[in-house]
Amino acid sequence: MPIVLANNLHSSKFDSDNVSPFSTASGCSSSAPSSIARPQLVSGTDPCDAIRRLIGSNGSIAISDLRAIQRLGSGDIGSVYLAEIKTCGGGGGGRVLVAAKVMDKGELEGRNKSARAKTEREILEMLDHPFLPKLYGCAENDKLTCLLTEFCPGGDLHLLRQRQPGKRFDEHAVRFYAAELVVALEYLHVLGIIYRDLKPENVLVRSDGHIMLTDFDLSLKSEYGCSPTAQFVRGPRPSSSPSTTSAHRTNSCNHFPNCIVPGVSCFHSKRGNRKKPARLGGPTDGLEFVAEPVDLRSMSFVGTHEYLAPEIVAGEGHGSAVDWWTLGVFIYELLYGVTPFKGLNEDRTLANIVARGLEFPKEPAVSSAARELISGLLVKDPAKRLGSTTGAAAVKRHSFFGGVSWALLRCEVPPHVPPAFSVDGGSSGELTDDSSAEAPVEYY
Incomplete structure (x- = not known):
């Protein structure tokens, strides 16, 4: 049974769901573009800095500090969403966006996938490389685990290949x-x-x-x-x-x-x-x-x-x-x-x-x-x-x-640079860890 996180995540049941930042994450990408018009990211916006500011003011980051914007896709052990760090504010910075992978612990246990989720988190914590993900933080409670990583607005190479002449590069x-x-x-x-x-x-x-x-x-x-x-x-x-x-x-x-x-x-x-x-x-x-x-x-x-x-x-x-x-x-x-x-x-x-x-x-x-x-x-x-x-x-x-x-x-100059990326308005509704549900796959 899927666990649903409402977009208004201020409900008391999530107030204690804290995010632990990893100091190794650095060099976060900021100006974000895509093939479909969406939120304008301001140059210099850094999810790492936003998380550190929240840690400094509150001592922790709660899931209520995140706002769901759009479901990006789903996989075998969870669903991925475009999410915004709501309370980073201040200093005239742009909106801070992350990719949030949400997994249901009960579902993982029932399908014997907990070890895979644990391995993925351990690997992300180890990585520090320009062509691999940056793990900004990890939020979890008794029911959910949520990994916060870099959002790539250009989508994946499968979708990009489909848009090429002859569907090939x-x-x-x-x-x-x-x-x-x-x-x-x-x-x-x-x-x-x-x-x-x-x-x-x-x-x-x-x-x-x-x-x-x-x-x-x-x-x-x-x-x-x-x-x-x-x-x-x-x-x-x-x-x-x-x-x-x-x-x-x-x-x-x-x-x-x-x-x-x-x-x-x-x-x-x-x-x-x-x-x-x-x-x-x-x-x-x-x-x-x-x-x-x-x-x-x-x-x-x-x-x-x-x-x-x-x-x-x-x-x-x-x-x-x-x-x-x-x-x-x-x-x-x-x-x-x-x-x-x-x-x-x-x-x-x-x-x-x-x-x-x-x-x-x-x-x-x-x-x-x-x-x-x-x-x-x-x-x-x-x-x-x-x-x-x-x-x-x-x-x-x-x-x-x-x-x-x-x-x-x-x-090197990439063969394809995504057009300017922008996010319109606020959220789209809900974050859900139901990986079996159909998802709009516009990016992932």
């Missing part, structure tokens, strides 16, 4: 989105997290056009003490296609011609020990940072059917290589408008994933580099899959990403 756009996902997955793997649910619906577009990977309730997280060992390696990584030369790691950024991109990733694990670079004889082509949770394994059957890796379908157990498989399906879908193994029904799709060979449509014309990358990522044997041993280091070296300035991705 050109290679420049695909390279941009895929590159940002590669470093996001790299960061997660460094923390000992396997994402496991990559698909366009889970990739949101921020107001500046850069992406945010969201929805971690299917992710697998290693326990403390079991995080991957970070190390530096030399020489070219094995790849299904000719690797790029060392010149690709010293490309100048388009915006900063004199800036040389380092060959070593700038993302480091907060946990785990790093080994010293191995002493190798002979000439080298630079050092690369590698940290993959290769020892993290699961037998769970999780994910979205068209994106499931063969080892998951076959029940053989899986590790971090499933994320590189899903990246291959993701790139294929963005380029061609369909997934590579889709069948007439779910059973046929699963059979195709395990047994059918990879085929490329004749139209649209796609570069050989793109096809080679997809072929390397969609190798059915996870041990031979691109990225299976050295992870993102191998994927980054592929010629499809030639010229990408990995350390300066945030400087």
Whole structure:
């Protein structure tokens, strides 16, 4: 039975529902745009600052400090709403908006989903990355749990793809989105997290056009003490296609011609020990940072059917290589408008994933580099899959990403920047955690 939070959330039963802020959240995005006209966000508005001001004045944040504006969508374990922090006010600042994921604890217990909700919260608390969510706070009482994260007014890449000519992106756009996902997955793997649910619906577009990977309730997280060992390696990584030369790691950024991109990733694990670079004889082509949770394994059957890796379908157990498989399906879908193994029904799709060979449509014309990358990522044997041993280091070296300035991705001009976003008036009615109900999916 769904629990309903009325938009006038001042009722006494919610007065003690407090929100705990996380000091690690920073750099909150402010000016928000979308493809549909909605509330104007004033530059400089920061949900983190708004929460801190409320904490300073009241000692806590109650759910009554939030006003529901619009239901954004629903998932397996909760519903997401666009909400406003009502009492941030003062100083002439703009409206402070957040995405609020509301979950019913009783529903989670009854469906044996509590562990997934707990894992998602723990993962969000760990994250500090430009292409991953910022957790502003968490509100809960005896019945509800509510996660407050950044609102991305540009919607998701599935909806954005539907609006493109032919319902597909050109290679420049695909390279941009895929590159940002590669470093996001790299960061997660460094923390000992396997994402496991990559698909366009889970990739949101921020107001500046850069992406945010969201929805971690299917992710697998290693326990403390079991995080991957970070190390530096030399020489070219094995790849299904000719690797790029060392010149690709010293490309100048388009915006900063004199800036040389380092060959070593700038993302480091907060946990785990790093080994010293191995002493190798002979000439080298630079050092690369590698940290993959290769020892993290699961037998769970999780994910979205068209994106499931063969080892998951076959029940053989899986590790971090499933994320590189899903990246291959993701790139294929963005380029061609369909997934590579889709069948007439779910059973046929699963059979195709395990047994059918990879085929490329004749139209649209796609570069050989793109096809080679997809072929390397969609190798059915996870041990031979691109990225299976050295992870993102191998994927980054592929010629499809030639010229990408990995350390300066945030400087790149996005292929699509959402139009100005505005919110009209107040609320739309109710916040509900009934994830089975139909929701207007205009953004998520």
